[in-house]
Amino acid sequence: MTEPADTGGISLDDRLADASGSLSAAERRVAEVVVADRELVAFGTVARIAERAGTSGATVVRFADRLGFSGFRGLQESVRAELSHRLLPAAARIRRPVSNDLVGSLGRSVAASLERTLRHLDPGEVDRAIRLLAGRRRRVFVMGGDAGSGVAHQVSVHLSMLREGVEELVGGAVEVGRTVARSGPDDVLVVIDLPRYDRAVLDVVAWARGRGVRTIAVTDSSLSPVAAGADVVLTVESHDVGPFDSYVSALAMGEVLVAGVAVRAGRSAVDRLDALESVWVDTDALSD
Known part of the structure; x- marks a missing residue:
């Protein structure tokens, strides 16, 4: 015991x-x-x-x-x-007894996880990450492991609405390798990877670092494999709140970074959003 x-x-x-x-x-x-x-x-x-x-x-x-x-x-x-x-599979987790107040129980768990994530954030690290992402001369690459791919996609989409030169790394090793091969010291890579860590992501991070690319790691521990050697490490909780792990804290971290870039970009971000909105209105792309 x-x-x-x-x-x-x-x-x-x-x-x-x-x-x-x-x-x-x-x-x-x-x-x-x-x-x-x-x-x-x-x-x-x-x-x-x-x-x-x-x-x-x-x-x-x-x-x-x-x-x-x-x-x-x-x-x-x-x-x-x-x-x-x-390591309980989702099929086993779903069989665990649940509270009669399912919404309240899960809500409290998610809220506590998010609160701990934000409380332990180092403001200096957050500021460093935002400065890297807001640099207009830098290209920004975003990549997620299997557990972080949804968050990575959302971060990539929102950043691309605020600034030019944002690209999500998706696909196999050949496709990703072509992109990494044209990266350099003026660029930055955002990696979102949570347990269990994705070997392919670790390989891409190693390739990028070898080319001098600045790296921002969003992960569950400052000692996780993806954090090793990163220029900025932002840690989040990823504990389960049901059959699957929760990515609420990782998504919140992404929102913090996007909001920070919007503030630092200032007028250029406003102009870019105005241009996007104009195109959407002219093409009737969205339904209010």
């Missing part, structure tokens, strides 16, 4: 976020293993984790203690409990 001190109502991601600034280089490598490979932590040994992180077993134990767990066993039990919940 996990001891009370090891749960305390604080999620592992929150513990990692709180401790990230005080971790040694070796402990940070352990943290990266914990974020990237929960299964290894849940079912592996101290020695295997130490080997993966390129450090000692003692460092793994110290890392667990630093997060507030009673040694490695406490960390391992916490990860196992999290996995047993996260």
Whole structure:
């Protein structure tokens, strides 16, 4: 059984976020293993984790203690409990008992997740992201993993309504590769990727970084694979509120970025929206 001190109502991601600034280089490598490979932590040994992180077993134990767990066993039990919940397929989640007040219960869960996301935001990081996205000489590429593709599409559409040079990266490796091949240090890539992380997205991020492209990562942890080496990391919660994970916080983050770009773009964004509206009216494209 996990001891009370090891749960305390604080999620592992929150513990990692709180401790990230005080971790040694070796402990940070352990943290990266914990974020990237929960299964290894849940079912592996101290020695295997130490080997993966390129450090000692003692460092793994110290890392667990630093997060507030009673040694490695406490960390391992916490990860196992999290996995047993996260890895439930939708078909199993939908069979769980639900509150009689379904709307109220889910509403409170979503509201709490959104509140925690916004409360933990670093205003400086948000401002850096907005400045990158508002730079008129920069091309902006937007890409989402399987879990973040819907949010990525919406962010791409809204940004393209405010400024030129916005392109959503979709399709296979060949198609995306053609676009990445013409990117450079003056460009920026927004990546929205949540568990379970999409290998294809990580490959694209690596290609783009190799070409000097500035990267903005919207993900669930500052230690997630997509955050490694990013110029800006914006973390959001993605816990489930029903059969599927909720992307409300990720969408809210996208809305924050879009709103910020609109403010910084100022008159040019107004003129662009006016031009779009004029075309829609002239072509009777929309029905009021």
